[in-house]
Amino acid sequence: MTTTRARPKTRQDSLRVWHIAQSAMGVLFYLGIVVAAVYGTWHYIIVPYRTLPTRPKYAEDFKKPAKKPQVVFTAPKEQIAQAQNVQYKRSSKLSAKKPTKTVLETKYKGTVNSGIGLVLRSEPNQASSKIGGADYNAAVSVLKESPDREWVYIRQEDTHEEGWVRSGNLNRN
Template sequence: MISGLLKLILGFVLAIAVLLGSGLTVALYFVNRTAVPPEKPLFANDNPPPKPKSEQPKATPAKSTSTSKPKPTPKATPTEKPKTLPPGAYKATITWPQGLSIRDKPGLDASSIGGVAANKTVIILEESQDKNWQKIRVEDTEQEGWVKAGNTKKVEE
């Protein structure tokens, strides 16, 4: 009678220990799976990451010729003057790590017309009446549109 009762109690204790152990193992597995952030997606308009020096093509030395030809002298090329900023405009960089969507008008309901990557230099042209949106021009592409305010940092020149 007593040995049967001990076997019953030991059976319950072992069953509970197995259930707790397997439940804890499954919980830790899923916690560890969700703790790893996914890779950043690459889009067509993203700049490719710089290649490591080992992958860059090596320069080959030019072969010299024994014939003496006069070398052309370089001509002075006119340099472009840096574009002046409109009155009240200033340069800024994008601080949002994922980049920003450029919209055709200020507001969340406006349609997206492009995007700008993080750490990209833009020109802030104006701000909306409520100061929640900024009209920008991307320096490289000359694309203009509206982005949410607070995601840029003024560049000190």
Template sequence: MLSGLTKFILGFFLAIAVLIGGGAAIALYFMNRTGIPPAKPVYSNDSPSVKAQAPKATQAQLSPSSTSTPTESPKATPTAKPLPSGAYRGRVTWADGLSLRSQPNQEAERIGGVTFNQKIIVLEESGDKGWQKIRLEGSEQEGWVKAGNTEKVDE
């Protein structure tokens, strides 16, 4: 009888130990899985080395189709000013558009906006290469936008 009681007590404690150990192992597994942070998202305006993930315009979107209405004559464009030295023509590649700021920093006053695919003239870059001073094409409005959200266009 003593051996039967010993087996029962030993079996009971062994079952409790297995249940506690299994529960602790499962709890540690799920705690470790939730404790791993996800990869940091990379936005195109974080660094000038990161390219914008905006959708690329197709050739059909960039050039007028043959079935469209006739275009105006070249005299419709005002006399184009020569670009300042070091400046180049570009366009906005950020799909949501950009905020035009008075100074090259995030806390500067917002003085306007630039829409996706809008033509611009890039005048200069800030010292840290994180901002670009631009002028809206066909306008005299100038301001700063985050670098990496524009691309140079061939004329």
């Protein structure tokens, strides 16, 4: 039988342990530097941009709004007296009246100058519903204009469709 003897510790064995410990400490040191760099980048660069800035305060913010004067509308006494003396006639026949469409007079005629045509809208604004369309170079009659003259109410000559369009999309004849 052979017995194994414990080898005596030599100087090389103790140096090997020392080198392994130094290497492990170096790896941990560099790992700590990388973690510190990532944390610093996150804390000082990323985090400040994740929150909205505070709203600036202006002098107008501290002023109290002025009270609006109350407007009271009163009808003249004569009009009230006339309204109270009106007698309403009752009809014995209940007849359903058909709503009559008001006929608008043509202010001027024009043609559509938009190459893709126009969308006819129910009201003079971009958010109103679409009710029809007009092709390029279609003949139209302008029936009325908005107070700011940005929109016009038109009727197409061939289809008799009516609606609001922007006034800049028409050539006046």
